[in-house]
Amino acid sequence: KQEVTQIPAALSxxxxxNLVLNCSFTDSAIYNLQWFRxxxxxxxxxxxxxxxxxxxxxxxxxxxxxxxxxxRSTLYIAASQPGDSATYLCAVRxxxxxxxxxxxxGTRLTxxx
Amino acid sequence: xxxxxxxxxxxxxxxxQEARLRCSPMKGHSHVYWYRxxxxxxxxxxxxxxxxxxxxxxxxxxxxxxxxFPKEGPSILRIQQVVRGDSAAYFCASSxxxxxxxxxxxxxGTRLTxx
Numbered sequence: 132k133q134e135v136t137q138i139p140a141a142l143s144x145x146x147x148x149n150l151v152l153n154c155s156f157t158d159s160a161i162y163n164l165q166w167f168r169x170x171x172x173x174x175x176x177x178x179x180x181x182x183x184x185x186x187x188x189x190x191x192x193x194x195x196x197x198x199x200x201x202x203r204s205t206l207y208i209a210a211s212q213p214g215d216s217a218t219y220l221c222a223v224r225x226x227x228x229x230x231x232x233x234x235x236x237g238t239r240l241t242x243x244x
Numbered sequence: 245x246x247x248x249x250x251x252x253x254x255x256x257x258x259x260x261q262e263a264r265l266r267c268s269p270m271k272g273h274s275h276v277y278w279y280r281x282x283x284x285x286x287x288x289x290x291x292x293x294x295x296x297x298x299x300x301x302x303x304x305x306x307x308x309x310x311x312x313f314p315k316e317g318p319s320i321l322r323i324q325q326v327v328r329g330d331s332a333a334y335f336c337a338s339s340x341x342x343x344x345x346x347x348x349x350x351x352x353g354t355r356l357t358x359x
Binding site: 165167180230 | 250277279287289299300348350351352
């Protein structure tokens with residue numbers, strides 16, 4: 132069964148700092164990996180989707196990488212801002228069997244002004 | 245495109261009552277997924293439906309929980325005889341087709357509180 136782990140569970144950084152969030156998964160047979168942002172009491176906003184054949188995706192100050200063989204993904208946030216404060220979730224979609232997403236428990240990011 | 249719409253956003257039920265959560269997928273999407281997020285936990289898959297069919301309900305509790313996606317209207321997640329442990333955020337996601345390369349789009353969730 133696919134298991135997704137995110138570390139650290141919480142992270143505080145001063146504004147302007149670059150940071151990396153980590154996601155690991157146990158079964159490398161995936162269709163894609165998706166990073167989401169969740170604000171307190173809110174829904175999930177999709178940030179980046181990386182297909183299994185891709186190595187990375189970029190959107191603005193965000194860059195996500197995928198190393199499928201080692202079961203790892205990172206989300207890099209450049210020049211962090213207080214508005215980036217949220218919980219970041221990664222989720223993988225298995226290539227076989229289940230059609231649903233498997234989520235990590237998230238990294239709670241606080242960017243201090 | 246209005247996105248995935250869930251209602252109500254907040255729902256309070258007394259123990260033993262029924263809770264009905266609604267999800268309208270994005271326009272053109274015929275696949276719906278329900279997830280549950282317990283406090284301080286990650287999202288867990290509950291059920292996957294297409295129009296008039298339950299495809300995968302492996303994540304659904306065996307009792308009190310049911311889901312449907314009728315030919316017309318929203319998908320409904322029904323919880324009968326709610327208990328305190330059912331308090332959670334319930335999220336719905338939709339996709340246009342089954343293939344695994346699609347991006348998942350989520351609604352804002354329904355936060356159920358059982359008192």
